[in-house]
Amino acid sequence: MFSRRLNWRAHDNALSQALASHKPRYDLTASNPTTCGLDIPAAIAASFDHREALVYTPDPRGLAKAREAIGLGEHSLLAASTSEAYAWLFKLLCDPGDEVLVPRPSYPLFEFLGQLECVNVRQYSLRYAEGWWLDFESLKNAITPRTRALLFVHPNNPTGQFLKKQELDHLAALCAEKRIALISDEVFAEYPLIDDETRCATLGGNGRCLTFVLGGLSKTAGLPQMKIAWLTASGPGASEAARALELIADTYLSVSTPVQLAVPALLHHGAAIRAQIQQRTRANFARVRREALHVEGGWYVTIPTPRSRTEDEWTIALLIEHGVLTQPGYFYDFESDGWLVISLLTPEADFEAGLSAISYSLRNS
Numbered sequence: 001m002f003s004r005r006l007n008w009r010a011h012d013n014a015l016s017q018a019l020a021s022h023k024p025r026y027d028l029t030a031s032n033p034t035t036c037g038l039d040i041p042a043a044i045a046a047s048f049d050h051r052e053a054l055v056y057t058p059d060p061r062g063l064a065k066a067r068e069a070i071g072l073g074e075h076s077l078l079a080a081s082t083s084e085a086y087a088w089l090f091k092l093l094c095d096p097g098d099e100v101l102v103p104r105p106s107y108p109l110f111e112f113l114g115q116l117e118c119v120n121v122r123q124y125s126l127r128y129a130e131g132w133w134l135d136f137e138s139l140k141n142a143i144t145p146r147t148r149a150l151l152f153v154h155p156n157n158p159t160g161q162f163l164k165k166q167e168l169d170h171l172a173a174l175c176a177e178k179r180i181a182l183i184s185d186e187v188f189a190e191y192p193l194i195d196d197e198t199r200c201a202t203l204g205g206n207g208r209c210l211t212f213v214l215g216g217l218s219k220t221a222g223l224p225q226m227k228i229a230w231l232t233a234s235g236p237g238a239s240e241a242a243r244a245l246e247l248i249a250d251t252y253l254s255v256s257t258p259v260q261l262a263v264p265a266l267l268h269h270g271a272a273i274r275a276q277i278q279q280r281t282r283a284n285f286a287r288v289r290r291e292a293l294h295v296e297g298g299w300y301v302t303i304p305t306p307r308s309r310t311e312d313e314w315t316i317a318l319l320i321e322h323g324v325l326t327q328p329g330y331f332y333d334f335e336s337d338g339w340l341v342i343s344l345l346t347p348e349a350d351f352e353a354g355l356s357a358i359s360y361s362l363r364n365s
C-alpha cells in the first residue's frame with residue numbers, strides 16, 4: 001500500500017532493549033543542547049514578538065532581514081533544517097536511482113534522507129592512523145556513472161575530522177573531472193577542539209567545482225527547535241543551481257515568517273549558548289583526550305574498546321553494571337567492531353563520573 005521508500009525495519013537493537021529495563025545514571029550520549037543543563041536565555045521567547053509576522057510576504061530564498069543577519073550572499077537560501085536542505089539538494093541533483101557518496105563512519109541519517117528522495121547512498125571510507133583521513137582509493141572506487149554528489153561533514157560526526165587544504169585540492173579536482181557536486185555539511189564548524197593550520201576554513205567558494213555549504217541554528221546556536229538552516233552554492237553553475245533551488249523552495253515555502261523575523265535575536269542569544277557549548281566540549285575533551293581517538297572538532301569522541309567483548313556487550317555492560325549510557329560504533333557504521341562513541345555535550349560532572357566508570361571497566365576487562 002505504501003511506497004518502497006519506506007521499507008525500513010524499525011527493529012529494536014540490543015541497547016534499546018536493555019534501556020527498556022535500565023535507566024542510565026550518566027547519559028554520555030546527550031546531544032540535545034536544549035536539555036543538557038545549558039543556560040538558555042529566557043529572552044529568546046521575546047524574539048518572536050514581531051507585528052510584521054501578522055502579514056504573509058513569502059520569499060522562497062528567505063526574508064532579507066534573516067538572510068542579512070546570517071550574512072548570506074546571493075546564491076544562498078534558507079531551509080527549515082539541514083535535513084530539508086539535503087532533501088532539496090538531492091531533488092536538484094539526482095534522478096531516482098542516482099547516487100550520492102557519503103563518508104563512513106558518519107551521520108546515520110544520510111541513508112534515510114537518500115531513500116526518501118529515491119537516491120542511493122554509497123559509502124567511501126575514512127581511515128584512522130593517528131588521525132582521520134580521507135581514503136581517496138575507496139572514494140574513487142565508489143564513483144559510478146550515476147554518482148551526482150559527494151558529501152563531506154566538516155568536521156565530521158562522530159570522527160571530528162576537518163577536511164585538510166590538500167585533501168580539498170584532490171577532492172575538488174576529482175569532482176570537477178567527474179562533474180560531481182560537492183556538499184559540505186558545516187553545522188559543527190564553530191566547534192574546533194584543536195588548532196590546525198592545514199585544515200580548510202570552509203569548502204565554500206573553492207571555485208573549482210559546484211559546491212554547496214550547509215549550516216544552521218541547530219548547532220551554531222544550539223537551537224535545533226527553531227528550525228532554521230541555510231545553504232550556499234558556489235563554483236561553476238552556482239547561479240543556475242540557486243535559481244533551481246529557489247523553485248524547489250518555492251514549492252514548499254517551509255520556513256515560517258515568525259522564525260525568520262526572530263533570526264537576528266536568535267543569533268544574538270545563540271552566541272551565548274554557543275560559547276557555553278564550546279566551553280563544555282573543550283573541558284570534556286581535555287578530560288578524555290588521552291583515552292580517545294584523535295579528534296579535531298565537533299561534539300563527539302570515540303573510545304577504543306578491548307576485543308574481549310563486542311560493542312553491544314560493552315555498551316550493555318556499561319549500562320547495567322555502571323549506569324553509563326554510550327553508543328556502539330556501529331550506529332555510525334565504523335568499519336570494524338571495537339568503538340564507543342560518547343558526547344562532549346554531556347554535563348561535566350556526569351562526563352567525569354561516566355568516563356571514570358568506562359576507564360575502570362575497560363582496564364579490568
Ligand SMILES: Cc1ncc(COP(=O)(O)O)c(C=O)c1O
Nearest residue numbers: 081082083107153157216218229
Ligand atoms: C552532521 C549533521 N548534520 C546535520 C544535523 C542536523 O541538523 P538539523 O537539525 O538542521 O537538521 C546533525 C545533527 O546531529 C548532524 O550531526
